[in-house]
Amino acid sequence: xxxxxxxxxxxRSVKNTQQITKAxxxxxxxxxxxxxxxxxxxxxxxxxxxxxxANLVAAAASDDRSADSPWLVRREAKRVDLxxxxxxxxxxxxxxxxxxxxxxxxxxxxxxxQITLTLVGRKGRDFYRKRQAAILSEHINVLNRPSYQDxxxxxxxxxxxxxxGETDAVYVINNDxxxxxxxxxxxxxILPLELPAQEAGNVQTDYIxxxxxxxxxxxxxxxxxxxxxxxxxLETVAAYQAARMTAMxxxxxxxxxxxxxxxLHMNRVRQAAITKEIIEVVSGAAAAEE
Numbered sequence: 459x460x461x462x463x464x465x466x467x468x469x470r471s472v473k474n475t476q477q478i479t480k481a482x483x484x485x486x487x488x489x490x491x492x493x494x495x496x497x498x499x500x501x502x503x504x505x506x507x508x509x510x511x512a513n514l515v516a517a518a519a520s521d522d523r524s525a526d527s528p529w530l531v532r533r534e535a536k537r538v539d540l541x542x543x544x545x546x547x548x549x550x551x552x553x554x555x556x557x558x559x560x561x562x563x564x565x566x567x568x569x570x571x572q573i574t575l576t577l578v579g580r581k582g583r584d585f586y587r588k589r590q591a592a593i594l595s596e597h598i599n600v601l602n603r604p605s606y607q608d609x610x611x612x613x614x615x616x617x618x619x620x621x622x623g624e625t626d627a628v629y630v631i632n633n634d635x636x637x638x639x640x641x642x643x644x645x646x647x648i649l650p651l652e653l654p655a656q657e658a659g660n661v662q663t664d665y666i667x668x669x670x671x672x673x674x675x676x677x678x679x680x681x682x683x684x685x686x687x688x689x690x691x692l693e694t695v696a697a698y699q700a701a702r703m704t705a706m707x708x709x710x711x712x713x714x715x716x717x718x719x720x721x722l723h724m725n726r727v728r729q730a731a732i733t734k735e736i737i738e739v740v741s742g743a744a745a746a747e748e
Contacts, residue, residue: 462731465724469717476713482549483706486699490638493696496604497635497689504689508651511675511682515651518671527672529679532650533626538571539594539616540564541648541687542586543632543694544579546599550701551708553633553641554581560643561631574625576616578691594619601695609688617680620649630686635696639704644693648686651679 460468519530542561544554561582565573577583578597586593595615600608619625628649633641667674 460727462724462728465720465727469720469724472713472716472720476710476717479706479709479713483703483710486703486706490696490699490703493692493699494635497692497696500689500692504685507678507682507685511651511678513665514671514675514678517665517667518675523672527675528621528623529650529675533623535568535571535627537625537627538568538573539576539619539625539628540573541576541578541612541616541628541630541690542582543601543630543690544577544582544585545694545698546580546601548581549705550698551705553698553701556643557582557631557633558585560645564629564631564645576612578612579694601691601698604688604691604695606684606688609691610684613680613684613687617683628683630690632690632694633697633701634693635700638700641697641700644690646686648683651682 515530518527540561542557544557548554558581572592574592574594575586576594576597577586579601580598583593583596583598595612597608597612600612616625616628620628627647630644630646630648632644634644636642
């Protein structure tokens with residue numbers, strides 16, 4: 459059985475670990491607040507831009523030159539570009555493992571497609587490097603301070619490949635921030651842009667465009683891809699900080715339970731040692747009287 463010194467050393471070690479996890483929880487909480495504000499500000503812009511482009515695509519499809527536009531061509535998805543977001547560091551529970559499971563499921567759902575990966579985050583990069591996957595580009599440490607310039611750089615090569623016909627579809631896998639306790643896995647198709655299904659009874663709005671819808675589409679579609687990638691970056695950062703804060707809170711709570719259990723065992727050992735000493739003293743006194 460461990461001695462009192464062993465128990466004291468282990469309790470001290472667990473307390474030190476608990477202090478670290480509490481500090482990491484506070485840091486993640488501060489970062490989460492800023493990340494959440496940026497996500498909430500970016501969502502309306504991304505949604506309105508997608509809706510506007512969906513109407514623009516419908517209008518551009520009636521143009522005589524639409525057959526030559528790479529943005530309107532729909533090909534069989536034999537070659538797919540996948541932009542995969544993960545974190546650069548761990549200590550966030552099942553955050554990265556859930557993303558990797560979603561990516562593996564995506565591969566299983568597209569068995570005949572040649573999938574090329576754009577990896578954002580160290581965890582995803584390390585996972586796919588070991589499996590000899592087809593990697594187009596790697597982007598590490600860009601999620602520490604996500605910026606639109608980084609998102610544009612990530613999207614640039616994917617946009618070029620789609621325009622040149624080197625890929626047939628572009629998807630994004632990331633975690634969308636939902637709340638502190640939960641996030642939602644998102645597998646979204648960016649290109650070709652999916653048109654919203656027209657509901658029964660809804661009348662399509664007939665917009666009057668000053669410029670040709672096809673020319674506007676040529677200018678706005680690359681910006682849409684960049685905005686979508688930037689939003690995915692912000693969503694990933696917010697979801698990661700929430701997952702890390704939750705994981706560190708759980709670790710601190712578990713450390714408290716371990717400390718309580720070790721203290722209880724230590725007190726029992728100390729009580730047993732004191733009882734043994736008292737018995738020895740009483741036995742020695744009785745023997746001396748005889």
